[in-house]
Amino acid sequence: MVLAPSTPVRNAARRFLGFARDFQGDQSGVTAVVIAVIFPILVGGMGLGAETGYWYVTQRKLQHAVDVSAHAGGARLRAGDSKAQIDAAALNIALNTGLSASVGTILVNSPPTQGAKAGDTSSLEVVLTEVRPRLLSSVFSSTPVTIKTRAVASIVENSKACVLALAPVASGAVTVTGSTNVNLQGCDVASNSNSSSSFLMSGSAALSAGCVYAVGQAVTTSGLTLSQCAAVKTDAPVVRDPYAGVAEPAATGACKDGTVGTPNGSTNVTPGRFCSGLNLKGNVTFAPGLYIIEGGNMTVNGGDPNSNSIVQLSGSGVTFYFVNGGSLKLTNKAILNLSAPTSDPYSGILFFGSRTSAGASQTITGGSGSTLQGAVYMPASNILFTGNSKTSSGCTQVIGFTVTLSGNSSLQSSCTSAGTRTIETNETVAIVE
Numbered sequence: 001m002v003l004a005p006s007t008p009v010r011n012a013a014r015r016f017l018g019f020a021r022d023f024q025g026d027q028s029g030v031t032a033v034v035i036a037v038i039f040p041i042l043v044g045g046m047g048l049g050a051e052t053g054y055w056y057v058t059q060r061k062l063q064h065a066v067d068v069s070a071h072a073g074g075a076r077l078r079a080g081d082s083k084a085q086i087d088a089a090a091l092n093i094a095l096n097t098g099l100s101a102s103v104g105t106i107l108v109n110s111p112p113t114q115g116a117k118a119g120d121t122s123s124l125e126v127v128l129t130e131v132r133p134r135l136l137s138s139v140f141s142s143t144p145v146t147i148k149t150r151a152v153a154s155i156v157e158n159s160k161a162c163v164l165a166l167a168p169v170a171s172g173a174v175t176v177t178g179s180t181n182v183n184l185q186g187c188d189v190a191s192n193s194n195s196s197s198s199f200l201m202s203g204s205a206a207l208s209a210g211c212v213y214a215v216g217q218a219v220t221t222s223g224l225t226l227s228q229c230a231a232v233k234t235d236a237p238v239v240r241d242p243y244a245g246v247a248e249p250a251a252t253g254a255c256k257d258g259t260v261g262t263p264n265g266s267t268n269v270t271p272g273r274f275c276s277g278l279n280l281k282g283n284v285t286f287a288p289g290l291y292i293i294e295g296g297n298m299t300v301n302g303g304d305p306n307s308n309s310i311v312q313l314s315g316s317g318v319t320f321y322f323v324n325g326g327s328l329k330l331t332n333k334a335i336l337n338l339s340a341p342t343s344d345p346y347s348g349i350l351f352f353g354s355r356t357s358a359g360a361s362q363t364i365t366g367g368s369g370s371t372l373q374g375a376v377y378m379p380a381s382n383i384l385f386t387g388n389s390k391t392s393s394g395c396t397q398v399i400g401f402t403v404t405l406s407g408n409s410s411l412q413s414s415c416t417s418a419g420t421r422t423i424e425t426n427e428t429v430a431i432v433e
Contacts, residue, residue, distance in 0.1 A: 051135055051145075059147050062128050065098030066149040067431055070126040073108060074153030074429035077124055080240040086110060090126055104130040112152050115433050123154040123432070152433035158426040159210060159228065162187035164239055164399045166379050169193055172200035174214075175404045176207045176223075180386075182405045184209040188228070188425045190239040191215065199232060207405070213239065213425050233426070241399065242421035243377050246346065248354055251292050251323050258296065260284060263309045271318075274298075277326065280334075286315030288341065293326035300334045307333060314338065319346040322378070323354040328362045332386075332407075340374025342419030349420075353378025353400075362400070365407065372396045375420055395420055 073090035081089075087108045094106050105128070112118050112125035129148045134141065162184055165173035173193035176182060177200075190213045191198040198216030201207065206223035211233060218232040226232075255275035261267040261282040271289030277296020298320060301307035312335045319340060322328060328351055330336070340350040350372060353362060360381040364372075375397040376383065383400035386407035395415035415422070 055132070055145055055147060058130065058132065059149065061098040062104075062130060062147055063149045063151075065094050066126050066128040066151040068097050069094035069099075069106070069128065070124065070151035070153040071429055071431060073110070073124050073126060074155060075237075077110060077122075077153075078155050078240065078427050078429055079238040080244065083110060086124065094126070094128055099128050100130055103132060104128060112433075115152060117152050117154060117432065120154065122157075123152055125150065125152045125433075150433070151431055153429055154432045155424070156428045156430050157422065157424045158428065159188055159424075161190045161213070161239065161423040161425045162397050163189045163403055163405070164241075164397075164423050165191045165193060165401065165403045166241055166399065167191075167193050167401045168215075169195060170402050171195045171197045172404075173402050174199045174212075175402070176201045176205045176406075177203055177404065178406045179204050180406045181206045181408045182208070186210065187423075188213060190236075190423065190425050192238050198234075205405075211426070236425075237427065239423065239425055239427075241379060242423055243349060243375065243379075243399070246349065246352075248323070248352070249290055249292065249321055249346075251294055251321075253292070261311075280311055280313060281309065283312045284314070286313070286318045286338075288315070288317030289319075290346065291318065291320045293320060293322050293328075294324035295326060297327045297329040298322070299329040300331060309333065310335060312337070317341040319349050319352055321352045321354070322357065322360075322362070326354075326357075327360055328353075328364060328378075330364050332365045334365070334370070336370040336372055338372055338374075340419060342417065347419040347421075348375050348397075348415075349377050350374030351376045351378065353381045355380050357381055358401075373418055375399060397423060399423070 069090045072093040073086045076086045076089045090108050091106050095101055107127040108124060110124035111120050112123055117123040127150045129146065132145045132147060134145060163174060167173045170193050174189055174191040188210045192215050194216040196217045197219045198214035199212055199218040201219060201221045201224060208225040210228035211226050213233045213236040215236055215238055217234050220232060251273065253273040256272040258274040258276045258278045260269055260278065260280050261284045263281050265282040267282060268285050270287045271291055273292040275295050278293050278298040280300045300311035301309050310333055314337045316339045318338060338350055340348050346352065353360065358380045362378050362381045363384045364376060365386040373395055377399045379399060379401060381400050382402045383398060384404045385398050395418035397420060
């Protein structure tokens with residue numbers, strides 16, 4: 001079957017052929033002038049069409065590069081790396097996935113400066129820009145073509161921990177040992193050590209938790225019960241220190257007498273600097289504020305393990321800061337009812353160990369009925385948490401260089417109004433813009 005052209009089409013064809021014959025027979029030179037005028041426009045138009053396709057392909061290639069670059073930067077942000085390390089990772093991936101080193105630039109904003117995630121510290125923004133010279137389309141414009149792409153990566157929290165060890169290589173960075181029975185309600189355990197025993201259980205120790213995350217490997221016993229995962233998550237990403245950005249207080253002010261209280265007596269204490277440690281007796285109530293402990297231990301009954309005197313420590317909105325040799329040594333004769341402030345500068349931090357106290361040993365052995373509302377945050381110290389507390393509610397976080405759990409404790413992570421920051425675990429990185 002042959003389709004004959006319609007009458008309008010036939011007429012248009014006749015007109016075009018006639019126009020062509022007129023040009024062919026023209027001897028006046030007008031044709032040459034017309035062609036000289038039209039030809040650059042024709043070439044420019046063809047060039048513009050071809051270059052538009054090329055620019056589109058380049059833009060798609062650059063969008064892929066910015067997406068993977070932002071994801072790489074987000075992974076470094078999740079690991080708690082510095083801005084310089086995040087920038088380096090993002091640039092390296094961008095250059096290897098499409099960004100031209102000769103005509104391209106990269107901008108990394110953490111947090112983003114625009115869009116829905118502007119100001120969000122769990123997000124970062126990457127902008128890739130290439131300035132390409134025009135080719136045939138330069139007939140119309142000499143201005144180079146700027147191609148810009150943008151992507152935003154966010155860290156998505158999936159669960160939270162109440163115990164975190166920050167040591168990068170220590171064996172048994174989180175250790176659960178002895179006849180302990182620790183119940184972590186609604187929270188996980190995380191160890192940033194890459195050791196083969198990053199998380200270590202031994203003896204008849206029992207631990208109940210949502211899940212356990214270890215950067216390295218784990219040694220467990222039948223006493224481990226996990227409610228949110230089938231087994232310990234090994235080779236896990238590093239968990240960020242949520243308080244890494246909190247500045248340490250200055251150890252200034254007049255030194256106060258560190259001997260406080262009497263057996264069976266009641267004493268009120270105001271904030272200040274205790275330069276030779278802090279020895280507590282009787283019932284001691286701390287007024288809200290910052291207590292600086294240096295040059296000795298914060299302890300009860302002079303640290304005498306044979307003392308039968310029970311010491312009750314109470315206080316709301318308090319932070320105890322340990323520096324210059326100051327350490328926490330609380331025995332099971334201490335009944336603790338302490339809560340951290342819920343606003344800056346030390347919001348959520350109950351016990352704060354200096355980051356300069358590398359290798360310091362901190363011991364917390366609260367007696368039965370003790371309640372700690374806030375974070376035991378001692379990032380350079382080895383924490384021995386042997387509390388015997390049984391709390392029905394509250395928010396207790398334990399963050400140390402290493403953490404050893406012993407005794408019988410029940411820690412919870414009901415932190416909605418405690419002023420604490422979330423220890424985020426099982427985080428994923430997603431491109432959200």
